[in-house]
Amino acid sequence: MKIKAKEKKGTSYVGILIALLILCIVLSITSGSFLTASNLLNVSQQISTNFLIAIGMTFIILLGGIDLSVGSIIAVTGLMMGLMMKSWNMPVLVSLLLGVVFASVIGLVTGLLITGFDLPPFIATLGMMSIARGAAYTITEGQPIYTFPEGFLAITGRYGGIPIVTILIMAVMFAIAAYVLKYTKYGRYIYAIGGNKNCAKLSGIHVKKIECIAYVISGFCCGVAAIVLTSRLDSAVPTNADGAELDAIAAVVIGGTSMNGGEGTLAGTIIGTLIIGIVANGLNLLNVPQGAQRMVKGGIIVLAVIVDVLRRKRSQKA
Amino acid sequence: MSEEYILQMTDITKRFPGVLALDHVSLRVKAGEVHALLGENGAGKSTLMKILAGAYVKDEGEIEVFSRKIELGDPKAAENLGISIIYQELNLIPTLTVAENIFLGRYKMSNRIQVGWKKVYEEAETLLKDLEVDVKGTDYIRDLGIAQQQMVEVAKALSMNAKIIIMDEPTAPLTARETKNLFRIVKKLKESGVSIIYISHRLEEVLEMCDRATVMRDGCTIQELNIADVTMDEIIRLMVGRELKDKYPRIEKEIGEELFRVDNLCAGSKVQNVSFSVRKGEVLCVGGLVGAGRTETVRAIFGLDVKTDGRVFIEGRECAIKNPKDAIRAGIGYVTEDRKGEGLILKLGVDENITLAALDGFLKGIHLNLGKEKNTVKEYVKKLNVKTPSIYQKVENLSGGNQQKVVLAKWLLSECKVLILDEPTRGIDVGAKIEVYNLINELAREGKAILVITSEIPELLGICDRVVVMARGRMSGSLSREEADQESIMTLAVGAEERGKQK
Numbered sequence: 001m002k003i004k005a006k007e008k009k010g011t012s013y014v015g016i017l018i019a020l021l022i023l024c025i026v027l028s029i030t031s032g033s034f035l036t037a038s039n040l041l042n043v044s045q046q047i048s049t050n051f052l053i054a055i056g057m058t059f060i061i062l063l064g065g066i067d068l069s070v071g072s073i074i075a076v077t078g079l080m081m082g083l084m085m086k087s088w089n090m091p092v093l094v095s096l097l098l099g100v101v102f103a104s105v106i107g108l109v110t111g112l113l114i115t116g117f118d119l120p121p122f123i124a125t126l127g128m129m130s131i132a133r134g135a136a137y138t139i140t141e142g143q144p145i146y147t148f149p150e151g152f153l154a155i156t157g158r159y160g161g162i163p164i165v166t167i168l169i170m171a172v173m174f175a176i177a178a179y180v181l182k183y184t185k186y187g188r189y190i191y192a193i194g195g196n197k198n199c200a201k202l203s204g205i206h207v208k209k210i211e212c213i214a215y216v217i218s219g220f221c222c223g224v225a226a227i228v229l230t231s232r233l234d235s236a237v238p239t240n241a242d243g244a245e246l247d248a249i250a251a252v253v254i255g256g257t258s259m260n261g262g263e264g265t266l267a268g269t270i271i272g273t274l275i276i277g278i279v280a281n282g283l284n285l286l287n288v289p290q291g292a293q294r295m296v297k298g299g300i301i302v303l304a305v306i307v308d309v310l311r312r313k314r315s316q317k318a
Numbered sequence: 319m320s321e322e323y324i325l326q327m328t329d330i331t332k333r334f335p336g337v338l339a340l341d342h343v344s345l346r347v348k349a350g351e352v353h354a355l356l357g358e359n360g361a362g363k364s365t366l367m368k369i370l371a372g373a374y375v376k377d378e379g380e381i382e383v384f385s386r387k388i389e390l391g392d393p394k395a396a397e398n399l400g401i402s403i404i405y406q407e408l409n410l411i412p413t414l415t416v417a418e419n420i421f422l423g424r425y426k427m428s429n430r431i432q433v434g435w436k437k438v439y440e441e442a443e444t445l446l447k448d449l450e451v452d453v454k455g456t457d458y459i460r461d462l463g464i465a466q467q468q469m470v471e472v473a474k475a476l477s478m479n480a481k482i483i484i485m486d487e488p489t490a491p492l493t494a495r496e497t498k499n500l501f502r503i504v505k506k507l508k509e510s511g512v513s514i515i516y517i518s519h520r521l522e523e524v525l526e527m528c529d530r531a532t533v534m535r536d537g538c539t540i541q542e543l544n545i546a547d548v549t550m551d552e553i554i555r556l557m558v559g560r561e562l563k564d565k566y567p568r569i570e571k572e573i574g575e576e577l578f579r580v581d582n583l584c585a586g587s588k589v590q591n592v593s594f595s596v597r598k599g600e601v602l603c604v605g606g607l608v609g610a611g612r613t614e615t616v617r618a619i620f621g622l623d624v625k626t627d628g629r630v631f632i633e634g635r636e637c638a639i640k641n642p643k644d645a646i647r648a649g650i651g652y653v654t655e656d657r658k659g660e661g662l663i664l665k666l667g668v669d670e671n672i673t674l675a676a677l678d679g680f681l682k683g684i685h686l687n688l689g690k691e692k693n694t695v696k697e698y699v700k701k702l703n704v705k706t707p708s709i710y711q712k713v714e715n716l717s718g719g720n721q722q723k724v725v726l727a728k729w730l731l732s733e734c735k736v737l738i739l740d741e742p743t744r745g746i747d748v749g750a751k752i753e754v755y756n757l758i759n760e761l762a763r764e765g766k767a768i769l770v771i772t773s774e775i776p777e778l779l780g781i782c783d784r785v786v787v788m789a790r791g792r793m794s795g796s797l798s799r800e801e802a803d804q805e806s807i808m809t810l811a812v813g814a815e816e817r818g819k820q821k
């Protein structure tokens with residue numbers, strides 16, 4: 001029975017886990033500096049933003065939705081927190097809390113647009129993507145904010161070479177999200193709605209409420225990501241996290257979550273994030289130019305989905 | 319010898335990973351006959367037909383059409399040979415018109431680049447007229463009822479000039495009149511030399527319609543027979559491999575006081591002033607034609623559609639039901655007619671489907687007790703005899719009968735007092751049907767009020783304690799079990815409509 005349980009929930013990420021391991025082995029051989037502690041710690045910091053956004057994105061895609069507004073939310077939230085800390089001289093902790101609340105409220109607005117007016121998530125979040133990015137340019141009239149207080153920079157600071165706070169934040173967010181998906185009613189409802197909305201509704205699930213909360217969760221994750229990103233860069237600019245939504249969606253999809261919703265795991269998403277991060281890192285180490293890097297990334301996304309489609313087809317025939 | 323047979327499938331074997339789906343199966347069909355392919359769900363009928371239609375590739379065996387050995391690899395090849403299949407799950411595109419669907423991929427061209435739409439629509443109209451269906455070529459599929467859509471599928475097969483037409487449960491969603499109409503068409507086809515392979519769980523129809531039959535069981539051919547030489551009991555025995563004493567089992571039970579009452583329910587034009595009540599332990603069947611407003615009535619009761627008027631009482635207390643959540647809280651369970659579309663989440667496991675409407679029972683704070691859930695699911699899987707390799711199996715991999723048991727288990731677990739079942743045995747095999755009937759009996763004995771909508775009159779007569787009949791959105795009558803028979807129900811179901819038309 002135990003094996004069966006693993007089969008059902010697990011196969012979707014075993015394949016890419018192997019792919020990830022192969023990737024690591026290849027990079028260890030081709031680049032002497034890949035498998036060093038300092039490089040791996042670098043990778044963990046480089047992937048931190050995408051890791052956090054992708055957690056929220058997993059909820060959304062499991063529901064059968066999509067959130068294109070995440071990158072813009074991060075930018076505008078980063079600037080809001082910057083204003084609070086630098087211009088309004090608010091304490092760091094208060095600024096961060098309000099920043100996360102701010103990002104969650106944007107998510108709530110998106111969620112209400114989607115559920116209240118039956119807007120397709122693609123359209124609603126496309127709109128919000130532009131609105132939030134525009135707001136980011138507007139609130140400081142395009143000016144960046146930098147040189148943040150020590151307390152804020154400490155979040156991504158290294159202690160004994162290790163970005164311990166960042167890693168801790170990632171671990172806690174992952175643990176909470178994984179718990180919610182597996183051990184709460186809310187998590188089960190996410191899968192149910194993504195699998196069959198009609199059936200979910202008939203089973204007494206308040207579909208709109210669950211959907212709306214998912215966009216709040218995505219917004220919340222963006223808020224946390226905004227803290228980590230802004231702290232690491234020590235600057236808040238309106239162009240921060242430009243295109244971040246695509247990396248997050250890519251991580252979720254590489255992780256084996258179906259774009260139709262209802263199927264997928266958070267563990268898969270994390271592996272997806274790692275693959276994207278490690279490929280980028282490895283290609284940098286090998287001095288591959290940016291243009292070629294993008295092409296490789298695109299190829300990996302397509303390849304991952306092809307493998308996933310083939311796997312699903314095979315299991316369906318069985 | 320072999321000229322007699324238009325189609326001969328010999329020693330067909332098909333393996334899926336870990337499963338021997340077909341084990342040297344043979345099927346012989348004569349020209350111009352209606353050949354029934356019989357067997358329980360999972361017997362291998364669908365697999366065999368998919369091989370014939372070119373959707374699957376056989377591993378071993380030979381197929382001869384018109385005494386010519388052929389290899390079937392893809393659906394187009396089968397179509398070109400004059401083999402056409404009408405699947406149980408209709409294959410129509412909702413956003414296109416009837417005519418566009420009928421000739422999809424085979425549009426008559428008026429020149430090299432332009433479709434001759436006029437001709438396409440004309441030919442569609444001719445086909446539809448022959449079928450005597452109330453559908454126009456310009457109608458959009460999405461606006462049609464399931465019965466009408468099926469007729470479009472039939473028209474599509476006819477348009478391909480098929481020599482062998484496979485019909486998989488064609489009458490399941492049809493009304494009695496539409497079924498008669500279909501039979502008329504089948505007879506006509508037969509007279510013109512077309513062979514029909516007819517798959518149906520309704521043995522009454524098979525006896526009425528078919529000339530010969532092949533019975534399958536567990537992936538093997540059991541027997542080829544002449545319908546004229548056998549009785550229904552013999553067929554059932556061959557299909558299930560055991561005697562089925564009673565198709566409609568009855569048990570001793572007590573019918574108590576009124577438990578569920580609906581007063582003057584109105585919802586749109588399809589439900590007008592509907593009132594009825596069900597007593598504790600009673601099975602109330604709702605008869606009527608497809609489109610009479612039965613499904614709409616229960617959807618309104620359950621809070622899926624808006625009620626414009628009317629009240630619902632459970633155990634004498636009025637329940638304000640605005641959405642399914644309210645209905646479940648009030649103690650109503652609803653097994654819909656569309657099992658895959660509304661009853662189940664196919665990608666989720668047996669466990670997650672069964673507990674979906676009752677997760678609160680496994681909560682401790684916000685924590686779901688998965689261990690307790692697992693034990694409960696196991697208990698229900700055992701109680702309902704759901705055949706599944708594991709409770710984590712995705713329900714899409716189960717047979718229709720077992721899927722239906724999963725849906726039933728879900729509502730049992732929600733501890734409903736009133737259970738509404740809409741076409742509960744549609745598309746499930748004889749053995750599983752009896753299990754469903756037994757379950758309905760058992761639940762009634764436990765004191766639930768049960769409302770069953772069914773279009774199969776023998777089934778209705780077999781399981782009901784009382785019957786109400788609906789016609790054109792209204793209650794047209796109520797019959798006791800003793801009063802109810804085929805004729806009295808049809809009179810109430812059709813009578814009102816026909817009389818209305820004559821006036």
